Amino acid sequence: MHVHPYERAWIIVSVALLMVFGVAIVVSSLSMGIQIPGLSARLAPVSPDGFASDEPWVRQLGPGRYEANVFAQMWAFQPSEIRVPAGSTVTFYLHSRDLLHGFKILDTNVSLMAIPGQVGKVTATFNQPGEYLIVCNEYCGVGHQAMFGRLIVEEPSATL
Amino acid sequence: MAANATSYQVSPSEKRLALVFILTGFAHLLIGILMGLLQGLEHMGINLIPSMPVIQTYYQALSIHGVFNVLLFTSFFIVGFLGYMASYGFERPLASVRLGWVTYWVMLVGALLTDWALLANRATVLYTSYAPLKAHPAYYIGLALVVVGTLLLLLNLVRTYLAWRRERPGERIPLLSFGALVTFIMWGMASVGIVVEFVFFLIPWSLGWVAEVDPLLTRTFFWESGHPIVYFWLLPAYLSWYFLLPRQAGGRLFSEPLARLAFLLFIPLSLPVGFHHQFLDPGVSQGYKAIHTVLTFAIFIPSMMTAFTVLASLELGGRARGGQGLLGWVTKLPWKDPVFTGQALGMLLFALGGVSGLINASYTLNLEVHNTLFIPGHFHLTVGAAVVMTFMATSFWLIPHLTGRALWNRPLALVQVILWAVGMTFMSRGMSWAGMLGAPRRTMLGAATYREAAWNEPLELVGVGGVILTIAGILFFLNLVLTLLNRRPAGEVEVPLAEPLPEAGPLPQYLDRFMPWVVSGALLVLIGYGPTIFRLLTTMQTVAAPALNPF
Ligand code: HEM
Ligand SMILES: [Cu+2]
Ligand SMILES: [Cu+2]
Numbered sequence: 001m002h003v004h005p006y007e008r009a010w011i012i013v014s015v016a017l018l019m020v021f022g023v024a025i026v027v028s029s030l031s032m033g034i035q036i037p038g039l040s041a042r043l044a045p046v047s048p049d050g051f052a053s054d055e056p057w058v059r060q061l062g063p064g065r066y067e068a069n070v071f072a073q074m075w076a077f078q079p080s081e082i083r084v085p086a087g088s089t090v091t092f093y094l095h096s097r098d099l100l101h102g103f104k105i106l107d108t109n110v111s112l113m114a115i116p117g118q119v120g121k122v123t124a125t126f127n128q129p130g131e132y133l134i135v136c137n138e139y140c141g142v143g144h145q146a147m148f149g150r151l152i153v154e155e156p157s158a159t160l
Numbered sequence: 161m162a163a164n165a166t167s168y169q170v171s172p173s174e175k176r177l178a179l180v181f182i183l184t185g186f187a188h189l190l191i192g193i194l195m196g197l198l199q200g201l202e203h204m205g206i207n208l209i210p211s212m213p214v215i216q217t218y219y220q221a222l223s224i225h226g227v228f229n230v231l232l233f234t235s236f237f238i239v240g241f242l243g244y245m246a247s248y249g250f251e252r253p254l255a256s257v258r259l260g261w262v263t264y265w266v267m268l269v270g271a272l273l274t275d276w277a278l279l280a281n282r283a284t285v286l287y288t289s290y291a292p293l294k295a296h297p298a299y300y301i302g303l304a305l306v307v308v309g310t311l312l313l314l315l316n317l318v319r320t321y322l323a324w325r326r327e328r329p330g331e332r333i334p335l336l337s338f339g340a341l342v343t344f345i346m347w348g349m350a351s352v353g354i355v356v357e358f359v360f361f362l363i364p365w366s367l368g369w370v371a372e373v374d375p376l377l378t379r380t381f382f383w384e385s386g387h388p389i390v391y392f393w394l395l396p397a398y399l400s401w402y403f404l405l406p407r408q409a410g411g412r413l414f415s416e417p418l419a420r421l422a423f424l425l426f427i428p429l430s431l432p433v434g435f436h437h438q439f440l441d442p443g444v445s446q447g448y449k450a451i452h453t454v455l456t457f458a459i460f461i462p463s464m465m466t467a468f469t470v471l472a473s474l475e476l477g478g479r480a481r482g483g484q485g486l487l488g489w490v491t492k493l494p495w496k497d498p499v500f501t502g503q504a505l506g507m508l509l510f511a512l513g514g515v516s517g518l519i520n521a522s523y524t525l526n527l528e529v530h531n532t533l534f535i536p537g538h539f540h541l542t543v544g545a546a547v548v549m550t551f552m553a554t555s556f557w558l559i560p561h562l563t564g565r566a567l568w569n570r571p572l573a574l575v576q577v578i579l580w581a582v583g584m585t586f587m588s589r590g591m592s593w594a595g596m597l598g599a600p601r602r603t604m605l606g607a608a609t610y611r612e613a614a615w616n617e618p619l620e621l622v623g624v625g626g627v628i629l630t631i632a633g634i635l636f637f638l639n640l641v642l643t644l645l646n647r648r649p650a651g652e653v654e655v656p657l658a659e660p661l662p663e664a665g666p667l668p669q670y671l672d673r674f675m676p677w678v679v680s681g682a683l684l685v686l687i688g689y690g691p692t693i694f695r696l697l698t699t700m701q702t703v704a705a706p707a708l709n710p711f
Contacts, residue, residue, distance in 0.1 A: 001417045001668050007468050018457050025523050027661075034524045036439050038446040065543050074710060093368070098706040100290050100375060102531050106598040111527050112440045115376050115700025116292060120442035124214040125681065133610055137531035137600035141293075141710025142217055145608040 075143035102137035181240025200626020226287030249336030255319035270305025353384025372702035383434030411477025432688025502553030513541030534595025587625025
């Protein structure tokens with residue numbers, strides 16, 4: 001098949017571009033620790049220290065290590081406010097009690113879908129103190145625009 | 161006249177068939193656009209919905225907007241347009257014109273069922289129809305009938321192709337018929353997901369025959385069809401850009417073999433990419449998400465090939481019209497012709513849409529934009545600009561060709577497509593900007609208590625763009641209706657079939673066969689989807705619809 005030399009060059013450049021993009025993705029996900037959810041991780045029904053997986057809670061596992069069990073339902077998150085000290089690493093477990101919902105913590109790398117029957121899991125570290133907006137970004141009925149929460153990352157001194 | 165252009169006349173019955181399909185499609189687009197205006201204004205703080213008849217909530221408007229624009233308008237237009245292109249290309253009627261009419265009635269009944277459910281606020285589930293949001297059964301049955309209609313045209317096209325093969329052994333498949341066949345073969349394979357989802361899960365569930373469905377499984381089936389469907393919208397536009405636009409610009413098709421190859425590549429590459437809509441879903445493994453990223457990127461290649469060939473074909477046109485120098489040919493293109501300019505501006509915006517699509521498909525970057533307004537910012541450039549403008553521009557020649565009535569007002573058509581491009585630019589820019597600031601999509605943002613001040617400026621752009629778009633849309637429909645009523649005869653309007661450059665040489669055999677591409681597509685689907693679907697089917701997590709109606 002006859003291919004014009006310019007067109008051949010164009011295709012080669014396109015392929016090369018894609019490879020560059022591919023490498024950028026691999027680098028960003030490995031070196032910057034950006035996580036997306038994978039196969040569902042379920043919690044034990046009740047942990048040794050008495051936290052039941054079908055209830056909302058935030059608990060401390062150790063210094064700077066937290067776990068949050070979050071429920072999305074029409075039209076609120078439970079807990080609606082999550083407080084952790086700056087520098088904490090938090091693992092979120094996300095459940096839905098009814099429909100699909102979204103869980104995006106603005107200005108952070110946490111974003112995942114809440115799907116009934118599945119448990120989402122992501123881990124992130126929050127170094128910048130401040131108040132972060134959590135929005136439900138999947139349509140979940142007439143009250144969808146009222147569904148939000150807050151993540152409050154406190155100055156380390158405040159928790160001493 | 162070009163050597164390979166034909167004087168073949170399609171029968172009046174097939175002309176009427178194409179016309180009713182296209183007009184039914186446009187009727188849905190009109191309503192869809194009016195909903196768009198309500199949404200755009202709501203986002204900038206002007207909520208007109210409470211004072212509207214019929215429309216009860218923002219989300220009802222949004223459901224109508226999505227379903228009418230991208231499921232009903234597109235399906236009707238494409239079945240009408242490509243059915244006609246195929247039969248014109250083959251220079252023979254469809255294998256069964258009667259089946260063509262049956263297809264129309266099946267799709268019309270389906271569309272009316274869906275329309276009713278949406279307008280009655282019984283199907284405010286948005287076009288993605290995610291379970292366990294549960295709509296009235298008429299909504300699902302209606303959409304299923306529309307899909308059945310598209311498959312009936314596939315059947316008709318394949319039978320026409322086989323009949324043509326017997327009549328003309330050894331000939332190359334004519335370009336227009338080839339484009340139509342590839343589009344429908346790809347869609348036939350892609351539609352399996354949505355057919356399974358509706359027939360085995362959503363319809364029985366909405367009828368009360370089964371109590372529960374698995375939201376992740378049905379969502380996965382949806383996106384198995386839901387991404388390729390965008391190529392079902394796009395390929396008819398590509399058909400026009402490759403095979404018609406060069407002639408409309410006074411040029412020739414630069415590289416016929418590569419044009420055919422690009423089309424064929426869409427069969428396998430369109431199919432296993434749907435997980436890029438599910439990157440943030442728990443319950444789908446990261447490995448398969450990564451595979452779908454790679455495959456989504458692969459589709460960049462035929463798109464880049466298209467950009468090259470189409471621009472080179474246009475350059476031939478500009479130079480044939482006396483253009484000189486590196487870029488002088490651009491100014492010689494027929495910019496005063498709305499058929500040309502509508503498509504050219506659509507292509508320009510499509511380039512931006514393609515770039516934003518690469519961002520969405522990028523595994524990690526997707527995290528930033530997922531379900532924000534950035535996403536509608538992306539697809540209003542691809543489907544809302546490139547596809548819709550190409551279909552509008554096509555109707556400027558096709559409606560006169562089908563009806564014998566002249567386009568009512570050519571300068572108005574030109575102003576209208578330019579306005580549409582301007583409106584889309586404003587609106588998409590506003591959406592992408594708000595999205596990057598975190599503003600969620602599918603949300604009644606004017607009423608959101610958490611709305612951030614930084615979103616105001618971009619959302620005003622959305623509203624302003626929406627108003628410009630709506631004006632452009634109304635001008636289009638004015639021109640369309642007055643063309644249909646026009647007493648001035650159109651004269652002989654040809655199908656502007658482009659002639660390929662002879663330099664491209666003979667075509668390799670594999671560009672005239674569909675089977676290898678179909679088989680490789682099926683294999684890619686098995687690899688990309690098989691294990692995940694199998695696991696989800698064997699470990700179903702079903703739930704019922706919420707006791708309280710969410711909408
Ligand atoms: C007057 C022209 C239009 C305006 C003002 C407009 C406006 C909008 C707005 C503001 C949204 C975002 C709503 C939200 O996420 O809450 C939206 C969504 C959408 N638009 Fe348009 N649009 C127009 C034309 C079109 C056209 C021509 C198409 C396609 C053929 C289209 C397809 C869509 C789709 C598929 C959605 C997403 C619906 C969903 O999320 O369920 N729009 N439109
Ligand atoms: Cu929600
Ligand atoms: Cu997609």
